[in-house]
Amino acid sequence: MDLYTASKGLASPFVFTQAEEKLPIGAHGLIGDGFTCALVRADGAIDWLCLPRFDSPSVFAALLDPKQGGITALTPAHRPFKSLQGYDSGTNVLKTLFLVEGKGVVQLTDFMPWTNDPRLSTHEIHRRIQCIEGSVELMATFDPRFDYGEYTPSMQREAHGIIARGKGGQTLVAVLGGNSVQWEPRARRGVQAPMRLNQGEQRWMILSWNAPRSEPIMAYRPAELLRATRHRWREWSQRLQYDGPWRSHVLRSALLLKLLMFAPTGVMVAAPTTSLPEWISGRRNWDYRYTWTRDSAMAIHAANLIGYRAEARDFFHFVRDILEHTETLEVMYQVDGQPVPEERILSHLSGYHGSKPVRIGNGARTQIQLDTAGALVNAAFTHEQCNGLITLRAWRRIATIIEQVRSRWQQSDHGIWERRDSKHHHVHSKLMSWLALERGSRLAYLFGATEKQVCWAAAARQVRRDLWARGLDARQKHFVMAYGLEEPDAALLLLPLHGFVKPQDPHMLATIDWLRSELGYGPFLYRYQNFDGVGGKEGAFILCGFWLAELLAMAGRIEEAQRVFMAHIEASNHLGLLAEEIVPETGELLGNFPQAFSYLGLINAAVRIDLALRLRDEGSRKIPRFLLETLQHEEEEEVYKNI
Secondary structure, three states, rough: OOOOHHHHHOOOOOOEOOOOOOOOOEEEEEEOOOEEEEEEEEOOOOEEEEOOOOOOEEEEEOOOOOOOOOOEEEEOOOOOOEEEEOOOOOOEEEEEEHHHHHHEEEEEEOOOOOOOOHHHHEEEEEEEEEEEEEEEEEEEEEEEEEEOOOOOOOOEEEEOOEEEHHHHOOOEEEEOOOOOOOOOOOOOEEEEEEEEEEOOOEEEEEEOOOOOOOOOOOHHHHHHHHHHHHHHHHHHHHOOOOOOOHHHHHHHHHHHHHOOOEOOEEOOOOOOOOOOOOOOOOOOOEEEEEEEHHHHHHHHHHHHOOOOOOHHHHHHHHHHHOOOOOOOOOOOOOOOOOOOOOOOEOOOOOOOOOOOEEEOOHHHHHHHHHHHHHHHHHHHHHHHHHOOOOOHHHHHHHHHHHHHHHHHHOOEEEEOOOOOOEEEEEHHHHHHHHHHHHHHHHHHHHHHHHHHHHHHHHHHHHHHHHHHHHHOOOOOOOOOEEEOOOOOOOHHHHHHHHHOOOOHHHHHHHHHHHHHHHHHHOOOOOOOOOOOOOOOOEEEEHHHHHHHHHHHHHHOOOOHHHHHHHHHHHOOOOOOOOOOEEOOOOOOOOOOOOOOEEEHHHHHHHHHHHHHHHHOOOOOOOOHHHHHHHHHHHOOHHHHHHO
C-alpha cells in the first residue's frame, strides 16, 4: 500500500496551521549517504545538515536556531495542511504526503544517492515533488548558513540554479527544475521560489555540495539515482537474518544504524545531531556526532545477531586500526579516527526551543571510563566467535589493553554515564573490567598464550570477589551504583547480560525490583537519580528500558518482557525512529535524534525475547548455535537454563 492510499481514512500525525510552528524533536525523518545525514521535518523543511560528513560544521541548523541556523524547504504555501510521512519499504527513501485543504495533494520524495560504496558518493540531496490531486501552490526555500550559522554565504544566480559560496571555496548549489522557476530574495536572507503544480506534474530540487557550478536538472539524473538507491537499499535489507515477530522494527533499526555509519571507515556515530536537549530548557545538551568505543562494541554484537557480518567486521576493524597507532584506548573518536575536539559553546545559537547551550566537541573525551576496555575485548571475543579473525598484530594490541585493565581495575572512574562530578568505584565499570579479563583469558587460549590465560583468569576471579564483597548494599540484598554509594543505576541491568550473575539469582532479582521502584515510571527507566555534576531534569533512558526487557526475558518473565519491549517500540515517532530519552508522561522524545544506543538495545532485546519464546515453545534443536553462543558465551546446556 502506498502512502497516499494509506492516508485515506487515517488521521495525519501532523497538522500545520501557522507559518511557523514549534515542532517536537520526533517530527523528523532521516536520510543519508554514508557520510552524513539530513533531518527532514514533517512540513518538508530540512533544518539540520552537516557537510560533507557527520562532524563537519552545519550548513542548515534551524533546528538549533530558526533565525540564525539556516534552512531549505519544499512546503505547501497555504495553511492548513496535513502531513504524513513514511519510508519506502526496505529503504531509507523518505516520502512526505501533504494534504492541502481545498487545494489538493502533493508528495515529496527525499533521498541522498547511496550505493554502499563510499567511492561513488555525490554528497547530494534529491527532492522530488509530485502533484497527485488538484492544484497546489508550493514554496521552495534555499537559505544556507555555513559554520553553524556564523557565516552567511554569498548567493550567485546562474543559468540553472543558485550557488552559495562560503569561506575556503566551499559551495552548495541549489537547482530547481522547471522553466518558470524564478528565485527571489527572501525576507530573512536566502532565496525562495514560488511554484504551482497541477495534477500529474512533478519537479525536482537538487542540492549539491562543492559543485563548481549548477547544471541542468536532468544532468543530475535524479530519476535514475532514485531507482538505483531504492534497489541498493532493498538489496542490503534482504541480508537481514532475523525472522521473529518484530521483524519490521528490527529492519528499520538496522537501516537506521546503517545511515549512522561513516562509510570510509565503517564507524558508527552515536547520533547525527548535537545539543538536542535531554530536557527542554535544560543544560544537558551534548554533541554526539562522534563514535564511542563502547557503542562500536555494542554494534558488533547487534550486527552479528541479525546477519550483518560485514558491518560487524567494519566496526571491529576501525577499533583495531585505531589501536595500531596509539598506546591508549580513547573513550571516543572522530569518524576518521582522530581525537574529538575540545568542547566549546556556540553562544550565537539560541538552542532547540531556547535550550542553551549549544555545544560542539565533547568534554567527556578526557574522562576515565574503565568500562570501555571491557566493551572492546568483548567485541573482539564476539568477532572471533562469529567467524571473524583477529590477527596476531591486533591480538598484541588487545593484550596490551587487557594488561592495562589488570593494573587499573581498582581505580575509580566517571562511569558509563559520563558523570561530570567526582569519580567513583562504579559497579558497572568493575563488571566491565571483569569482562575484559575473563574474555581476555579465553582469547589468550586461542593464541596459545598460556601464561596470560592463567594470569588474566586469576585477575578476573579477583575482580569478581571484590565486586561481590563491595558492590552490594549494606544489607547484602542488591547491587548498588558504586562502592559505598547506595544509589540505583540502570547499568546494573548489564550484570546478567554479560554473564557475571545468573538472572534468577536472588540478588539480581532484588536489584531489578529496586531499580524499577526507584527509577521506573511504568515500563520506562531513568538512568539514575543522584546529582552528577550537571544538574537539571532528564527523560527516561530508552536503552535502559530495552535492557530491562532483555533481562526479564532471560529471567523467564517473558510476558512482562514483551510488555516493556512493546512500550518502548511504541515510543518511537511516526517513522519508527527513537531518540535517546523520552518523557514518560507525554511520550515526547528528548535528546539527540535518532540515537544509535536505542536501536542497539532494540535489536538485542528483540532477539533475546524471540529466543526465549522459541526455547519455551520449540526447544533448542531449531535454534542456530551461533545465536546461543553469541548471546551467552557459555556451554549450550547452560544457556538453556539461563534464558
